[in-house]
Amino acid sequence: PTATAKLFARVYSARWDELQLRNRFDEGLGTNLIALTATGGVIAADRVQVNLRNEETTKKLNSVALGGSHQPGRWSIDYVVQHNDNTIDEPNDNWEFRSGTSTFGPDAFTVNESGAVTITSTGRDRMDPAFQTFRRVRYFEQLSTEDSYAGVLDVRRDTLFAGSKPGFLKAGLKFSHGKRDTGVSQTHYGIGSLNWTAAESPALTLGGFTNPVPLQPVPNLWLDITGLNGFFGTNRSDPRYFVLNPRDTYNSEYQSDFTLNEQVAAGYLMGKIDLGLMTLVAGVRFEATDVDSTAFTMVTQGTQLSATPVEGSGDYTNWLPSIVSTFNLRTDLVLRAAWTSALGRPEYDALAPRSRLAIEDNPTTGTIGALTIGNPDLKARQSNNLDASIEWYFDEGSILSAAFFRKDI
Numbered sequence: 001p002t003a004t005a006k007l008f009a010r011v012y013s014a015r016w017d018e019l020q021l022r023n024r025f026d027e028g029l030g031t032n033l034i035a036l037t038a039t040g041g042v043i044a045a046d047r048v049q050v051n052l053r054n055e056e057t058t059k060k061l062n063s064v065a066l067g068g069s070h071q072p073g074r075w076s077i078d079y080v081v082q083h084n085d086n087t088i089d090e091p092n093d094n095w096e097f098r099s100g101t102s103t104f105g106p107d108a109f110t111v112n113e114s115g116a117v118t119i120t121s122t123g124r125d126r127m128d129p130a131f132q133t134f135r136r137v138r139y140f141e142q143l144s145t146e147d148s149y150a151g152v153l154d155v156r157r158d159t160l161f162a163g164s165k166p167g168f169l170k171a172g173l174k175f176s177h178g179k180r181d182t183g184v185s186q187t188h189y190g191i192g193s194l195n196w197t198a199a200e201s202p203a204l205t206l207g208g209f210t211n212p213v214p215l216q217p218v219p220n221l222w223l224d225i226t227g228l229n230g231f232f233g234t235n236r237s238d239p240r241y242f243v244l245n246p247r248d249t250y251n252s253e254y255q256s257d258f259t260l261n262e263q264v265a266a267g268y269l270m271g272k273i274d275l276g277l278m279t280l281v282a283g284v285r286f287e288a289t290d291v292d293s294t295a296f297t298m299v300t301q302g303t304q305l306s307a308t309p310v311e312g313s314g315d316y317t318n319w320l321p322s323i324v325s326t327f328n329l330r331t332d333l334v335l336r337a338a339w340t341s342a343l344g345r346p347e348y349d350a351l352a353p354r355s356r357l358a359i360e361d362n363p364t365t366g367t368i369g370a371l372t373i374g375n376p377d378l379k380a381r382q383s384n385n386l387d388a389s390i391e392w393y394f395d396e397g398s399i400l401s402a403a404f405f406r407k408d409i
Helices: 225-235 246-254
Strands: 005-028 033-037 040-043 047-070 075-098 107-111 117-120 133-161 165-191 205-211 218-223 242-244 258-274 278-301 304-330 333-344 355-362 366-373 381-395 398-408
Touching: 005 218, 047 218, 047 225, 075 225, 165 246, 246 278, 246 304
Parallel strands: 278 355
Antiparallel strands: 005 047, 033 040, 040 107, 047 075, 075 133, 107 117, 133 165, 165 242, 165 258, 205 218, 258 278, 278 304, 304 333, 333 381, 355 366, 381 398
């Protein structure tokens, strides 16, 4: 609006889509091997496992920032308010089939010079879907949302120190609030009363094929995700095909869910002075962090599993001083030295007070159990850093430098 003022609005929106379709064919050698040569032998009995994971991930990010800058004389004032929201949606369909432990064999195996294993079956087609018995299907869903607000104010004053040394003083405040919600569920179905296989319907597979991977061609059985999910929709309530695993389903519904709020209030004061051959920048930053979170405690008592809401909180403060110096020993020789401090905050997943307690009643040793729990009171890591370097600009566009650093965390 004026020669000394600027106002701005920045809007950013992004969407990222990913499809992971993993069709795995797992040939297991097992331990029941007989070596006939240095690079091969016979497997008395072995199995093949086939599984398919279909994951369609969607990530969305939106950001709006409003701010301005004013420069009346030697003063400058900058301010920004910003809102961000981020969503990650991760559904995952996971189908698993496997043959019996002795469906195949005796089979011959060889190991080539690259370490790749080739298994040669006699009498049975390892890619035949009729040998692949259904094991389980799990429909997984994880939705994470993050919503954050931040406000920043910086004030700077250009001045002369000791009457003639140029420099400035600067101070600022920042406040941010972030909230993260993570919800996870996984419906788990096991096999029913019928030992049905991947050949139960022609729609379940697209047949066997040889996968031409770079190391060597390998066998595979192509599972059809559309046919499998269609088969599940038709036969979901038929106990011959699918039986809900209520314990695993209930457990996954609660054990990974959490909500976390993190607030950070920060302020800093810094200054710079140019002494000619030497420039100094020094300051100190203060940060106060407060965390509140909720999750569930999973308790197993005998055959009973229950989810109990739990809350947790934590807070910590950090003082972060620093000084950075530059010495112009010559026009082509520069010495730099710095002492700084920094912090690294705990991951949200580590702060969530999610916990699991498994109790087993043992008549001999008494009641024993295992406890796994997150810690909302985790503090940030803080480091103190020493850095020094010397730089020789011996020709145009050329530099020879040596540097030293030490970091204590």
